[in-house]
Amino acid sequence: MLALEMYRSLPRTVAGKALGGRLPMVGAMATPLRLVTIEPPRVERPGWARLRTRLSGICGSDLGAVSGRTSLYFSAVVSFPFVPGHEVVADLMDDCEDLPKGTRVVLDPVLSCAPRGLEPCEECASGHPNRCTRITVGNLAPGLQTGFCTTTGGGWSQQLSAHRSQLHVVPDGYSDEQAVLIEPTACAVHSALRADIAPNARVLVSGAGSVGLLTTLALRELTPAGEIIVVAKHGHQRELAVKLGATEVVTPTEVLRRVRRLSGAFQLEPDYSRGYLLGGVDVAFDAVGNRASLETALHATRAGGRVVLSGMPASADLSAAWFRELEIVGTYASSPTEPGGRGAFGLATELVAHDAVAQLAKSVAPYPLHRWREAVDHAQSAGRLGTVKVAFDPRKRG
Numbered sequence: 001m002l003a004l005e006m007y008r009s010l011p012r013t014v015a016g017k018a019l020g021g022r023l024p025m026v027g028a029m030a031t032p033l034r035l036v037t038i039e040p041p042r043v044e045r046p047g048w049a050r051l052r053t054r055l056s057g058i059c060g061s062d063l064g065a066v067s068g069r070t071s072l073y074f075s076a077v078v079s080f081p082f083v084p085g086h087e088v089v090a091d092l093m094d095d096c097e098d099l100p101k102g103t104r105v106v107l108d109p110v111l112s113c114a115p116r117g118l119e120p121c122e123e124c125a126s127g128h129p130n131r132c133t134r135i136t137v138g139n140l141a142p143g144l145q146t147g148f149c150t151t152t153g154g155g156w157s158q159q160l161s162a163h164r165s166q167l168h169v170v171p172d173g174y175s176d177e178q179a180v181l182i183e184p185t186a187c188a189v190h191s192a193l194r195a196d197i198a199p200n201a202r203v204l205v206s207g208a209g210s211v212g213l214l215t216t217l218a219l220r221e222l223t224p225a226g227e228i229i230v231v232a233k234h235g236h237q238r239e240l241a242v243k244l245g246a247t248e249v250v251t252p253t254e255v256l257r258r259v260r261r262l263s264g265a266f267q268l269e270p271d272y273s274r275g276y277l278l279g280g281v282d283v284a285f286d287a288v289g290n291r292a293s294l295e296t297a298l299h300a301t302r303a304g305g306r307v308v309l310s311g312m313p314a315s316a317d318l319s320a321a322w323f324r325e326l327e328i329v330g331t332y333a334s335s336p337t338e339p340g341g342r343g344a345f346g347l348a349t350e351l352v353a354h355d356a357v358a359q360l361a362k363s364v365a366p367y368p369l370h371r372w373r374e375a376v377d378h379a380q381s382a383g384r385l386g387t388v389k390v391a392f393d394p395r396k397r398g
């Protein structure tokens, strides 16, 4: 089968680190990714099935890996070579316990104790497999998720393998483009609920790519947030943010000034570094995962407030966290037992039926595997190009 494969290549990774982000085209050319023909992955164990990919999204964490920007911290929880792609819509090629062959599913990509054939660790047993401590052991090669594990394959290929515990049925009537947004929406649901938003809290979402927009929707629909201020760079993002529940949309340059006015905060301008507020929002989300966005979140949050890491984190000046006694809340993947007791995938599947998400789904840009360089470039510039989600459709040839 055809697959895109990420392989271990230090020089290329270093090259990606040097160039990625500043020169997207050159960055993409330096990626340790290649199109290959390989044997489809098959896990011959109870509860496993083969899946034929319909669509698989490109996520910020994938771009980080492709461009070599991901922290080396994660090198211990992946196994090479791996087929990326953890936002997956696929058809079952085998019967899988109660699900008949042919069922259209989306994937909770976390490879926790259940798929690894292990007795549940403490985190899995308490309903938080996204915090599993056994992601490097058991019946599979190391890998925090499908799409980072050599044994299971990933969505950027014609076929992969998955465990029953990872599968969620896509309701009839959903387009594949809507369905491919269920996994990122589940992560957004998890972030919004992890933030433990108080009634009428003033919230800032820094970033209006797919993470920021879906987090805005989850905040509006599932939490008692009051004002939701979204930082957006591009026109189509502004429009979507409002449709999804933002009460204010601001540009990165005006965010501090607007939050200062809304919250009656003081704005300070330290020497040779970013300004910050004394006062500000109750909770801020970094929905980008770069330094500027994370510092915006830290600098716009009131003392004793909360900063939620929704994007894959970047290094930042943590002075405000110390000085303003901020709570830093990490949010990774999603949980089958979110606060309130429901699973993130069930909630996300309902949210994706929202009108504005249906509109967002129409802008999903599908690429055949062999046009991966274009797809990666497109994903890297998605905001500027008016796209919210770029995906691979391995069935496409042209």
Ligand SMILES: [Zn+2]
Residues within 6 Å of the ligand: 112, 113, 114, 120, 121, 122, 123, 124, 125, 129, 131, 132, 133, 134
């Ligand atoms: Zn576990």
